[in-house]
Amino acid sequence: MREITGDALEDIALGAAVLGTGGGGNPYLGKLMARGAIERRGPVRLLDPDELADDDLVVPSAMMGAPTVMVEKIPRGDEVLGAFRALEAHLGRRARATMSCEAGGLNSTTPFTVAAELGIPLVDADMMGRAFPELQMCTPTLHGVAATPMAIADEKGNSAIITTVDNRWTETFARTLTVDMGCSAMIALYAMTGRQVKDACVPRTISTIEGIGRAIRDARARHVDPVAAVREVTGGYVVWRGKVADVERRTATGFARGEAAIAGTGAYEGRTLRVAFQNEFLLARDGEEALVSTPDLITILDAETGEPITTEELRYGFRVAVLGIPCDPRWRTEAGLGLVGPAYFGYETPYVPVEWRFGPGGDRS
Amino acid sequence: MREITGDALEDIALGAAVLGTGGGGNPYLGKLMARGAIERRGPVRLLDPDELADDDLVVPSAMMGAPTVMVEKIPRGDEVLGAFRALEAHLGRRARATMSCEAGGLNSTTPFTVAAELGIPLVDADMMGRAFPELQMCTPTLHGVAATPMAIADEKGNSAIITTVDNRWTETFARTLTVDMGCSAMIALYAMTGRQVKDACVPRTISTIEGIGRAIRDARARHVDPVAAVREVTGGYVVWRGKVADVERRTATGFARGEAAIAGTGAYEGRTLRVAFQNEFLLARDGEEALVSTPDLITILDAETGEPITTEELRYGFRVAVLGIPCDPRWRTEAGLGLVGPAYFGYETPYVPVEWRFGPGGDRS
Numbered sequence: 001m002r003e004i005t006g007d008a009l010e011d012i013a014l015g016a017a018v019l020g021t022g023g024g025g026n027p028y029l030g031k032l033m034a035r036g037a038i039e040r041r042g043p044v045r046l047l048d049p050d051e052l053a054d055d056d057l058v059v060p061s062a063m064m065g066a067p068t069v070m071v072e073k074i075p076r077g078d079e080v081l082g083a084f085r086a087l088e089a090h091l092g093r094r095a096r097a098t099m100s101c102e103a104g105g106l107n108s109t110t111p112f113t114v115a116a117e118l119g120i121p122l123v124d125a126d127m128m129g130r131a132f133p134e135l136q137m138c139t140p141t142l143h144g145v146a147a148t149p150m151a152i153a154d155e156k157g158n159s160a161i162i163t164t165v166d167n168r169w170t171e172t173f174a175r176t177l178t179v180d181m182g183c184s185a186m187i188a189l190y191a192m193t194g195r196q197v198k199d200a201c202v203p204r205t206i207s208t209i210e211g212i213g214r215a216i217r218d219a220r221a222r223h224v225d226p227v228a229a230v231r232e233v234t235g236g237y238v239v240w241r242g243k244v245a246d247v248e249r250r251t252a253t254g255f256a257r258g259e260a261a262i263a264g265t266g267a268y269e270g271r272t273l274r275v276a277f278q279n280e281f282l283l284a285r286d287g288e289e290a291l292v293s294t295p296d297l298i299t300i301l302d303a304e305t306g307e308p309i310t311t312e313e314l315r316y317g318f319r320v321a322v323l324g325i326p327c328d329p330r331w332r333t334e335a336g337l338g339l340v341g342p343a344y345f346g347y348e349t350p351y352v353p354v355e356w357r358f359g360p361g362g363d364r365s
Numbered sequence: 366m367r368e369i370t371g372d373a374l375e376d377i378a379l380g381a382a383v384l385g386t387g388g389g390g391n392p393y394l395g396k397l398m399a400r401g402a403i404e405r406r407g408p409v410r411l412l413d414p415d416e417l418a419d420d421d422l423v424v425p426s427a428m429m430g431a432p433t434v435m436v437e438k439i440p441r442g443d444e445v446l447g448a449f450r451a452l453e454a455h456l457g458r459r460a461r462a463t464m465s466c467e468a469g470g471l472n473s474t475t476p477f478t479v480a481a482e483l484g485i486p487l488v489d490a491d492m493m494g495r496a497f498p499e500l501q502m503c504t505p506t507l508h509g510v511a512a513t514p515m516a517i518a519d520e521k522g523n524s525a526i527i528t529t530v531d532n533r534w535t536e537t538f539a540r541t542l543t544v545d546m547g548c549s550a551m552i553a554l555y556a557m558t559g560r561q562v563k564d565a566c567v568p569r570t571i572s573t574i575e576g577i578g579r580a581i582r583d584a585r586a587r588h589v590d591p592v593a594a595v596r597e598v599t600g601g602y603v604v605w606r607g608k609v610a611d612v613e614r615r616t617a618t619g620f621a622r623g624e625a626a627i628a629g630t631g632a633y634e635g636r637t638l639r640v641a642f643q644n645e646f647l648l649a650r651d652g653e654e655a656l657v658s659t660p661d662l663i664t665i666l667d668a669e670t671g672e673p674i675t676t677e678e679l680r681y682g683f684r685v686a687v688l689g690i691p692c693d694p695r696w697r698t699e700a701g702l703g704l705v706g707p708a709y710f711g712y713e714t715p716y717v718p719v720e721w722r723f724g725p726g727g728d729r730s
Contacts, residue, residue, distance in 0.1 A: 086528075090455075158534050161526040163451075169523050176541040 001051060001121065003043040004206075006035045009109065011213030016108035017308035018212050018230055019205070019325075021297045023256075023280030024131030025063055025106025026310060033080070034109045037116035044112050045121040047097055049203050052194030056096035058123055059087055059191045061114045062107045064135075064152070064174060065184030080113050080186050082153030087188040090149050090161045099123040099197065101138065101190070103205040104131025104280070105310065110186075122206065127190065129202035129328035130297050133279035135174055136167035137340045139330050140190050143200035150174065150189035154181035183251070202328050216306045226306020227321045230299075236325035237358035239284065239291045240273045241266050241303060244318040249311070260300075260314050262322065273322060275300070276347070277311045283347050284322060290349040291357065291364070292324035293342045295331035299323040324354035366416060366486065368408040369571075371400045374474065376578030381473035382673035383577050383595055384570070384690075386662045388621075388645030389496030390428055390471025391675065398445070399474045402481035409477050410486040412462055414568050417559030421461040423488055424452055424556045426479045427472045429500075429517070429539060430549030445478050445551050447518030452553040455514050455526045464488040464562065466503065466555070468570040469496025469645070470675065475551075487571065492555065494567035494693035495662050498644035500539055501532035502705045504695050505555050508565035515539065515554035519546035548616070567693050581671045591671020592686045595664075601690035602723035604649065604656045605638045606631050606668060609683040614676070625665075625679050627687065638687060640665070641712070642676045648712050649687060655714040656722065656729070657689035658707045660696035664688045689719035 004012070013031035020027065038044060052058065061084050088094055098111045098118075103126040115122040127138035135147055147170040153159035160177060164170045170189065178185045192200070212233050219229035231238055242262040249258030262273040273291070276283045281298035284291045292298050300309045303319040330336050332353060342349045357364045369377070378396035385392065403409060417423065426449050453459055463476045463483075468491040480487040492503035500512055512535040518524035525542055529535045535554065543550045557565070577598050584594035596603055607627040614623030627638040638656070641648045646663035649656045657663050665674045668684040695701050697718060707714045722729045 090526075156534075157530040158538070159528045160538060161455075163524045165522045169521075172545050173523070173525060173542060176545055177538060180537050180541055 001045050001047055004046050004112070004122075005043045006038045008210065009034055009038070009112065011217060012206060012210045013109050013213065014216055014308070015209030015212030015214075016104055017310065018234065018299050019129070019209055019297060020102070020104025020108070020131045020308065020310065021280045021299050022277055022309065022311040022314070023133060024102045024104030024108065026312070027105045027109065030106035030109030034112035034116065037113040041116040041119065044115045046124050046206060047121040049123055049125050049198050049201065052096070052123065052197055054193060054195040056194035057091070057093055057191060058097050058099050058194065058197050059084060059095040059188050060099040060101050060127065061111045061186070061188045062101040063110050063184060064187045065178045080110060081117055082157075082159055083151040083186040083188040084114050084118070086153060086159045086161060087149065087151035087191065090151065091191060095120060096194070097121045097123050099201070100126040100206065102126055102128050102131040103202070103209055104128070107131065108206070108209060123197060124206045125197060125201040125203045126205040127201050129205055131280050132340055135171040135189065138190070139202055139328065140192065140196070140200040141167045141339060142330055142333070142335050143196070145190060145192060145196055145200050147189045149191070150187060152177050152181070152185050152187050154185050219306060227301050227303065230301060230306055231323060234323070234325045236297070236299070236323045237354060238321050239324045239358060240264065240268055240286075240322035242268055242273060242320065244314060244316055244320060245272065246316065247314050256311055258311065262320060265319070275322070278345060279311065281311065282345050283342060283349060284324070290342075290352070292354050293347065293349050293351055294345065295327040295336065295340045295351070296354040297323075297325035297327060299325060324358060326354055366410050366412055369411050369477065369487070370408045371403045373575065374399055374403070374477065376582060377571060377575045378474055378578065379581055379673070380574030380577030381469055382675065383599065383664050384494070384574055384662060385467070385469025385473070385496045385673065385675065386645045386664050387642055387674065387676040387679075388498060389467045389469030389473065391677070392470045392474065395471035395474030399477035399481065402478040406481040406484065409480045411489050411571060412486040414488055414490050414563050414566065417461070417488065417562055419558060419560040421559035422456070422458055422556060423462050423464050423559065423562050424449060424460040424553050425464040425466050425492065426476045426551070426553045427466040428475050428549060429552045430543045445475060446482055447524055448516040448551040448553040449479050449483070451518060451524045451526060452514065452516035452556065455516065456556060460485060461559070462486045462488050464566070465491040465571065467491055467493050467496040468567070468574055469493070472496065473571070473574060488562060489571045490562060490566040490568045491570040492566055494570055496645050497705055500536040500554065503555070504567055504693065505557065505561070505565040506532045506704060507695055507698070507700050508561070510555060510557060510561055510565050512554045514556070515552060517542050517546070517550050517552050519550050584671060592666050592668065592688075595666060595671055596688060599688070599690045601662070601664070601688045602719060603686050604689045604723060604729075605629065605633055605651075605687035607633055607638060607685065609679060609681055609685060610637065611681065612679050621676055623676065627685060630684070640687070643710060644676065646676065647710050648707060648714060649689070655707075655717070657719050658712065658714050658716055659710065660692040660701060660705045660716070661719040662690035662692060664690060689723060691719055
């Protein structure tokens with residue numbers, strides 16, 4: 001167990017934006033909320049999964065909805081507790097700790113607010129090792145853990161407890177309620193025992209993203225290339241360099257969907273990379289060829305500062321580097337690809353692990 | 366307290382279709398379900414509101430969704446208990462009785478299934494004195510009773526408990542969940558004390574609709590005009606006679622909406638009545654003149670048999686009589702009209718009580 005202060009949050013939020021692959025909500029917003037809570041309530045204790053007792057109750061918490069809307073509708077702070085408390089009341093039991101659903105963006109830092117406000121620890125783990133756009137897309141689903149009972153709450157005081165026959169139905173109900181609630185809502189779900197957290201989640205991802213954020217900060221301070229620093233610390237690959245030529249986006253049924261075109265520069269001159277997103281970047285194509293696809297991570301960094309760029313921040317003219325980062329191995333199983341592979345999102349591209357193309361001996365290495 | 370057997374249900378379902386004003390779901394379906402439950406479990410005890418203790422818990426139950434869909438997706442029977450039991454579990458208390466939300470169609474008989482299956486009585490009352498298309502449109506809302514906590518369940522085993530800041534939000538959330546659940550769902554809501562039932566509900570409407578059904582049956586047996594019998598027993602007025610010339614309908618956002626055109630016959634020859642509906646018939650217009658509008662009841666009867674015709678059964682060529690029936694006086698207050706008056710449904714017509722036009726000395730009497 002160690003303590004996370006407001007300053008450590010800076011590295012965590014920065015690293016979370018890298019694994020957020022453009023989604024998971026605005027990390028700046030999540031950091032602001034969490035900093036405020038930590039200033040009021042004191043540091044958050046970070047608990048290694050191995051420190052959990054097998055029968056401890058862990059209740060993950062998150063914000064749901066379209067990031068483009070969240071930016072317009074900033075949470076008050078204490079309202080993030082509504083869903084968490086509603087689920088505890090429904091379960092008739094207090095949680096030992098909370099946890100992040102995603103290691104990406106807003107939702108890596110939202111649970112810090114819950115932890116600080118309630119004075120409970122945060123488990124150093126998440127349920128994806130990255131960010132994904134739908135609730136059922138997490139490693140606990142692969143391990144047979146039920147998402148429900150799930151609580152959802154808005155800032156007006158409305159809430160619901162959902163119980164579904166599978167995690168896909170949880171996503172369906174929660175998504176439409178989120179739209180009703182103004183396209184953003186707080187959720188608490190996948191209540192797990194300590195044993196389940198140890199078996200079914202991705203361990204130590206808070207430490208991982210803190211390390212990524214620190215690497216970027218160090219590179220900037222030492223005036224070395226932050227993109228190279230991210231590549232090294234994540235085990236990823238630079239798959240493109242260029243200038244954002246066009247971004248087409250729309251918010252539909254609670255998602256921010258769209259596609260960005262990145263005109264190549266340097267070695268990529270004369271070609272255009274198209275990156276499709278649905279909250280997160282999901283597929284990067286050079287003409288007809290898929291360079292990287294979900295479940296591997298596609299991250300767009302500012303070429304100079306190494307700052308990760310979210311789908312809603314992406315603008316014409318940005319000079320960027322596009323990274324492909326290998327995902328948690330569980331996503332590469334048949335069940336994992338069924339849940340989050342390219343076909344689920346409607347792309348015909350077969351999945352090819354990013355290191356097969358860009359690793360040593362890969363066809364683009 | 367008296368017992369309702371399967372045979373008495375025939376009169377109740379028939380009368381319920383009259384006060385259902387074309388909506389509230391298919392009464393035949395509700396009757397079949399209730400008959401099956403009564404055959405399996407025995408008669409249902411009907412409890413006068415005055416027989417309730419002030420602190421008794423009463424949990425009304427209903428089916429929600431588009432009637433056109435319910436006809437296609439017939440409930441199994443015991444699934445209607447899902448929402449009821451989920452709400453009892455949430456409240457941590459067993460209900461003394463159930464009650465009808467509406468005195469119309471399916472939802473006047475659905476609670477008989479719940480009562481028979483659980484062996485609890487049904488209160489002789491409802492929350493509208495008719496049928497209305499949205500959850501907040503009931504007399505308990507006028508008395509400040511909260512619709513939530515509310516339970517909603519589908520036939521697959523999915524359920525949710527909703528808690529909202531007002532009854533309008535309950536409708537919003539329940540409606541989108543109903544659409545997700547396949548456009549029909551079971552609900553339990555407006556949990557009330559015996560005192561609240563006595564103060565905030567419309568008393569003895571089950572007996573009222575039983576009386577209406579009996580009057581139609583008697584008239585048929587005695588070969589006298591069943592339309593006249595309905596007019597007498599309801600205190601209503603025949604406002605039109607004619608032949609259905611056209612019906613335009615669509616199912617959108619969980620509602621059956623549309624408009625029927627009824628070409629006048631006899632005294633009405635040469636003119637066309639247009640009846641707009643949204644699950645229920647809401648406005649009957651002769652040219653630009655509104656003859657009857659919500660909250661008064663508009664009921665369409667088969668001219669010969671007196672059989673009430675629902676919005677989904679309405680077909681070209683039907684010979685019909687259109688009745689206007691005065692509503693519960695609470696609907697005529699400013700708060701009542703705000704909740705269910707013509708303006709709420711988007712009609713510019715000011716509300717004029719039906720007896721002002723058709724009663725003694727009325728401009729159409």
